[in-house]
Amino acid sequence: MTLASLPLGQRPEGRTALGARWIVACDENGHRLLRDGEIVIEGSEVLYVGPEFPGEVARRIDLGEMLISPGFVDLDALSDLDTTLLSVDYGPGWATGRVWPQSYVDRGPYEMYSPEELVFQKRFAFAQLLRNGITTALPIASLFYREWGETVAEFEAAADLAGELGLRVWLGPAFRSGGMVCTAPGVLEPVFDEARGLRGLEDAIAFAGRMAGRHGGLVQTMLAPDRVETCTIDLLRRTMAASAEMGLPVRLHMAQGRMERAVMARLHGTTAPDWLARHDLLSERLIAPHAVEAEDADLDLYAAHGVTIAHCPLVYARDGEGLRSFRRCRDKGIRIGMGTDTAPPDMVLNMAVGLMMGRAVGGGAEGLTTAEIFDAATIGGADALGRPDLGRLRPGARADIAVFDLADPWFAPGVDPIQTLIFGATGRVTRAVFVDGRLSMRDGAIVGHAPDDMRRQAQAQFDRLVAKYPDRTFGHPAVDRIFPPTYPLL
Numbered sequence: 001m002t003l004a005s006l007p008l009g010q011r012p013e014g015r016t017a018l019g020a021r022w023i024v025a026c027d028e029n030g031h032r033l034l035r036d037g038e039i040v041i042e043g044s045e046v047l048y049v050g051p052e053f054p055g056e057v058a059r060r061i062d063l064g065e066m067l068i069s070p071g072f073v074d075l076d077a078l079s080d081l082d083t084t085l086l087s088v089d090y091g092p093g094w095a096t097g098r099v100w101p102q103s104y105v106d107r108g109p110y111e112m113y114s115p116e117e118l119v120f121q122k123r124f125a126f127a128q129l130l131r132n133g134i135t136t137a138l139p140i141a142s143l144f145y146r147e148w149g150e151t152v153a154e155f156e157a158a159a160d161l162a163g164e165l166g167l168r169v170w171l172g173p174a175f176r177s178g179g180m181v182c183t184a185p186g187v188l189e190p191v192f193d194e195a196r197g198l199r200g201l202e203d204a205i206a207f208a209g210r211m212a213g214r215h216g217g218l219v220q221t222m223l224a225p226d227r228v229e230t231c232t233i234d235l236l237r238r239t240m241a242a243s244a245e246m247g248l249p250v251r252l253h254m255a256q257g258r259m260e261r262a263v264m265a266r267l268h269g270t271t272a273p274d275w276l277a278r279h280d281l282l283s284e285r286l287i288a289p290h291a292v293e294a295e296d297a298d299l300d301l302y303a304a305h306g307v308t309i310a311h312c313p314l315v316y317a318r319d320g321e322g323l324r325s326f327r328r329c330r331d332k333g334i335r336i337g338m339g340t341d342t343a344p345p346d347m348v349l350n351m352a353v354g355l356m357m358g359r360a361v362g363g364g365a366e367g368l369t370t371a372e373i374f375d376a377a378t379i380g381g382a383d384a385l386g387r388p389d390l391g392r393l394r395p396g397a398r399a400d401i402a403v404f405d406l407a408d409p410w411f412a413p414g415v416d417p418i419q420t421l422i423f424g425a426t427g428r429v430t431r432a433v434f435v436d437g438r439l440s441m442r443d444g445a446i447v448g449h450a451p452d453d454m455r456r457q458a459q460a461q462f463d464r465l466v467a468k469y470p471d472r473t474f475g476h477p478a479v480d481r482i483f484p485p486t487y488p489l490l
């Protein structure tokens with residue numbers, strides 16, 4: 001039998017045995033490579049991983065020259081039509097629509113997408129994640145084009161989307177107490193609205209309690225204060241208290257940028273990790289993208305309190321920056337998970353860039369092993385969520401599986417299967433994805449999705465957003481002056 005015999009978007013009846021040239025199996029010591037083995041899934045679980053299964057199965061599918069892998073766990077999963085792409089070659093942020101000018105604040109910030117566009121954006125993004133072998137996602141999107149924070153309504157819709165498409169998610173609308181405002185060229189001032197931040201938190205707590213466990217457990221919840229410099233200590237204190245009470249992960253961007261460092265130093269006289277530590281708010285429930293601006297003492301605090309770093313190498317490598325370093329963090333005992341954070345939401349590419357950057361800044365080939373970066377994209381993220389049944393293929397684990405084509409012509413010659421995948425540096429060889437035992441993606445196909453139509457719709461929506469950039473760019477220059485072409489137009 002072939003994968004084509006399985007109904008897309010559904011959980012096959014009875015036991016399904018999947019055989020392939022290679023399987024990333026897991027035992028008590030971690031990932032192990034199994035050659036010419038089989039994995040048997042039944043319902044939503046992995047029943048067996050090993051040599052050919054001796055028991056009865058409803059069907060047996062030989063995938064041939066493929067790699068059966070645990071699906072990736074994406075702790076900062078792009079759920080946006082990515083606007084950070086507009087910040088790679090253009091800057092500084094205040095001159096390119098990434099810091100609100102005072103004039104935009106005075107006129108009243110507004111939602112630059114309609115409610116329908118916000119839902120479409122997540123539908124498009126969730127499909128992209130599945131096509132890249134990502135089975136667990138903690139969505140992230142920009143707040144620059146929002147009126148303030150994310151809304152409960154769009155996250156209720158996102159929960160149903162995850163159920164419809166078959167993607168495991170941890171959802172929480174992003175909230176914040178403040179933001180940066182540009183009052184003169186290059187002059188940035190933090191402004192706060194404490195009551196608005198606390199209302200956002202209350203909404204997020206109610207959402208988290210109401211939505212956790214929806215769609216057969218596929219939907220879980222988190223609290224997502226946006227960026228540390230836009231939060232007051234009271235907001236963060238209440239966030240961490242709710243997290244402790246409800247057992248929810250908290251994702252908070254910190255030690256992630258130079259502007260943040262400057263603002264934290266000015267407002268609080270220290271770094272973000274130190275500020276939180278002084279208020280006893282660091283915990284093992286905290287997932288902190290991106291740590292590229294973390295001091296050694298900050299990393300010591302992460303290690304002491306069990307904070308997980310969400311490592312997103314691609315988005316930083318484009319600016320020539322990176323985590324310093326993967327090796328140092330691991331040597332300190334810090335847990336590292338991974339995130340995509342930018343387009344393309346490709347975890348394989350992120351592993352490739354992470355490996356190169358990790359070695360560039362951290363001791364050459366000894367700085368980081370291929371196994372370590374693969375562990376981060378699977379086990380590291382699962383452990384950050386307290387889920388030993390994710391990120392690993394072993395009996396009793398959730399059947400969250402990605403199938404990669406090792407015979408893709410782009411990959412010739414192949415070496416070891418993990419090296420072939422990571423050195424090949426593209427998730428486009430993802431042929432199938434199972435989430436909770438359900439076939440969510442096969443050869444790019446996802447239930448209810450027409451990729452070409454969706455790409456056109458996504459581009460049109462993105463173009464409409466770009467046309468609004470002058471509204472929130474200092475001095476309101478025309479779009480072609482904010483984003484000039486790479487070469488002069490002929």
Ligand SMILES: [Zn+2]
Nearest residue numbers: 076140289341
């Ligand atoms: Zn991020």
